Amino acid sequence: MSVKTGGVRLPHHKSTENKATVDFPLPKKLILPMSQCMGAPCIPLVKKGDEVTVGMKIGDSDKPMSVPVHSPASGKVSEITDWRLSNGAACKAVIIETDGLQTPCPDIKPPVVTDRKSFLAAVRESGCCGLGGAGFPTHIKLGFDPEKTPIDTLLVNGAECEPYITSDYREFVEAPEEVIDGISYIMKELNIPNCKIGIEANKPAAIADMKKRTADNKNIEVVSLPSTYPQGAEKVLIYTATGRIVAEGELPAHQGVIVMNVSTIAFLIRYIRTGMPLISKRLTIDGTAVTKNSGNYRVLVGTPASELLEYCGAAEYDKVLYGGPMMGMALDSADRPVIKVNNAILAFKDIPETKTTSCIRCGRCVRACPVKLMPVSLESAYDRGDTAELERLKVRLCINCGCCSYVCPANRRLAEKNQLAKGLLMNAAKRK
Incomplete structure (x- = not known):
């Protein structure tokens, strides 16, 4: 590990870089949360029992910060259910039982762009x-x-x-x-x-x-x-x-x-x-728990992570991430579906346990921070609930890259504290 001002040098582990993208088999079931982006969740445009086709719009919203959700497969809507996202937020989800035909929506055509x-x-x-x-x-x-x-x-x-x-x-x-x-x-x-x-x-x-x-x-x-x-x-x-x-x-x-x-x-x-909307993603499937078929896959949005893990031989794992090991989100369940923003599913096992100890004031976190923050001071301010100090130290500039936690010899959860601190400031602003 080499630390430089403005970031860290990480082992790349790009073992799948020369593996061409392969189409992942069509799942029997797709789970499509109506919140797939940074913005307002969509309202389902379909109901239980409706037939859907590939590319058909199944969710939309009149909110500016929102984008519609489309069906990645043809089949039948088996359920409209309440869904809890990985970040704790709630929305509706459309469950589709696929029919294996992949019939395209007849409305699909290139958009007319004139201005x-x-x-x-x-x-x-x-x-x-x-x-x-x-x-x-x-x-x-x-x-x-x-x-x-x-x-x-x-x-x-x-x-x-x-x-x-x-x-x-x-x-x-x-x-x-x-x-x-x-x-x-x-x-x-x-x-x-x-x-x-x-x-x-x-x-x-x-x-x-x-x-x-x-x-x-x-x-x-x-x-x-x-x-x-x-x-x-x-x-x-x-x-x-x-x-x-x-x-x-x-x-x-x-x-x-x-x-x-x-x-x-x-x-x-x-x-x-x-005219075919966003219904699939290229994902990298890799990690120490993946025993076969690691690589890059074209996956339909809504595919349960469990099917991908099973296909790639990840029968036993300690942690599964959407995204990379630095900024990825740990899944609470392998039944979580692929959504639009996912670019990888990584499964790991035999993760070494770490113990958090007292800060030794080495300054590595300060040198590693790419936006020149003072993570150890931010941690202290958060632990005290000192919102004025958090503002002064500009915690909102934190980009959640995780460099500070990565280089910390005391294994302090500095990056986590920064995100909690942002929430503390947001709640304080709401109270005012």
């Missing part, structure tokens, strides 16, 4: 949200006001800095034309003059190919990023690729930048050409 407004409407109808994991509704991100916040740079996030995950890398390898076409299309529709494609240096084949494909376009630059974590974090990526600093309270758009994940861009151009 900026119709483009943004199409993006929303696609059901697209940030596929890098954050799940921010894409039509909201792209719906900036060019007069108030002019954007000069589209920044493509191809860092994929978490260990094990290789799904975005496979997007570069397997669909490079769609990546480039998607970039060009978005730049044209939104009148963004420049683009930077950020790829970590541990992916030399992707860097070389993208440079070759953009050699004749002076408006697109491929940036080789340092192979340090968390290079893919939005603010870190913006600073590394452009030198611009997104200040507290600002969005990337305030610095003239829109950041989009590479898989999001490739999906959008496919939707524009086919």
